Amino acid sequence: MAGKAGALSDRAIVAVLCGGFFLLDFDLVVINPVLVPVSKDFGVGLGTVAFALTGYLAMVGIMQPVHGSVSDRVGRVRVLRTALVGLGVADLGAALAPNVALLIVGRAIAGGFAAALIPVTVAYVGDHIPMERRQRTMAALMSSSAVGAASATVVAGILTDLLNWRSPLLIPAIAAPLLAVVYARLPETPPVREAAGPSARERFAQVLGDGWFRFFIPFTFIEGAAMMGLFNFFNAALQKHGSSVLMSGLVTSAYGVAAIGGSVVVKAIDARATGAGMFGWGTGLLFTGYLTAALTQSVAGILIASALAGLALAVGQSALQAWILEAAAPEVRGSATALIACSVFTGAAISTAAVGPLAGRGDFGLLFAIAAAATVPVSIVGTVARMRFANSDRAMTMPAGPPPAVDREAPNSLN
Template identity: 45%
Template structure:
């Protein structure tokens, strides 16, 4: 799944890496089920807010606390799991958090009232958030740097499939069955995944770190590129996740129902899937900074199209452009994040992911007033204003990063 013949493969070095990556691909495909499940659970919340409010006889404003609690803990707990990952290993952490997600999902599915539902979803976000960053770290442990982006692209393809499946199906499940089914299915799947992950080999080959967390974080603070990338992830997350949230509400504000809006914006996931397949083929021969520029251009164009054309064709195009930007640009930053602190890859990657979600949350909250006032055109032009300079800075920085590729136990790349 992961590898076609490397276009740059003319040397014995690349032949060896191709053979190594092919073996790793065969044994780690089971890993992709986790990101699919995590994204299905995360993106299924929005279409369920109205059905939950109606069923529990509460207001929509009260139900939004369900999503808020989930998203806050989803972002905040990333760093904690990064520290744990470097101590107990990747696979054990994945299995334990899958069991936790199953329990929390069952609490959510059978919640008798809003308070229990909020607690269940908060707990779900608290544990299921470990899956994607830990999976990225597993891939980074397994693949040499020269091939890592193609492997991460496959991981993001699973993310795209999960996103699309949630967007397309959550509303339908709520309409024809019950909103509870949309929480029950991921819970049962998480329980099954915890069992099958027992066959996934561990990749933390070195002795797990016993260094106190404070000292470990202090050491990471002395790595300039890691500090830069973590801070940079905040505006990158705002550009990648924050403004995108309002594509579906734009359609609804212009007369479309929630089902149509969900189907149209669901093409974001289709674009992620298609874009990751392109990235796998061009990453070895195209400079990383050019991938950032091209993906960032697609994302910038996404918001310009949404501002100018809040129609079904316009928002469908914007959704596809946003997914393309995620696949091409974000996968490049994600790969970079796995290399700036190889000896503490779990916490280093988690810091980046946490900052991305923080930026997305801040942007969503910051422009929420414009959405409430129905001024979606200004909202998306602000998206353009944030995205364009962010991408320019990111592309220049990636071009200036001259760290030597290192394995999981090697020295950190230096700027």
């Protein structure tokens, strides 16, 4: 299933990758608006149904290193296309599940395949997009993700009101295999030669032996819990306070609209703003959003919180991704981004499981207060660390463009 070499421009490559990120977040978030309807349909508690979200996030985290490592060996496009087909099949099973247990299993398997889209895509950007355009590319990908998430909330609300909660899950089940066909047009990244390149164990050891990545892994675990996990309960909070599935979806779709605006801001100030400043502003916006949701779960409160979370994704998360790409050595980029994404989504999965009982009791004020509190150390520590990295020898010696092919085939020190 290797991608065909072609003459796609950088713009066309990014457009295809944005389609994958759109589908990824559509698939991740499409379960959120239907948690309450599924709970009523199967006669189980909201905390139990939330494991369909937790299981998805957990498998996204667990499978990141596997996909990243395999993509270093067999090629990025081949892994991405295979994952899209698997994602579609798993979502079909979840949509047809006769009970909540099989729904949870189907969604967990879908998450395992979806896991490929994040680290392999980020590594692909590092392989094919010049460094001076990576921040803007990551912002475009993040905004596509947010639009996918926003679309999922609206579409799931409409289809659930008109048909049932199963129909929204059929959309990624159909779209993912079709997108795999489109991905065939992407130029493949040449895999690392077995004889010359480091083994999977050596690549992961190289990443884990680097001081910056020993910082990134625990740091992004906490960052993922705040940025990628707890906002998923905005929709359920509205429904528990009396809003319909459709109204809740429309309100929380502000997440995607704001992320688009954030992407425009990133493009406008990218050349002038520092990475530390972007990360600090992004996480500051997220804190403000969670604090607003903690104080009130009204339509207005969740609307503001969703918009601020979307801005935070475009500004803060894109800055973090660009930072990680800058720190990773070319020949282990897939493995490095996979480990980081593993940490992010494992943190998100554990945070959603931890606050599940609060969601089940409808105690969303405390839930979002915890989210706001978790964001404070992330913002302070991340901003200071990004400033230190900018002044380090590592940042001073990074190449200005994509690595030459030979760099992917020879071990390169991460000192």
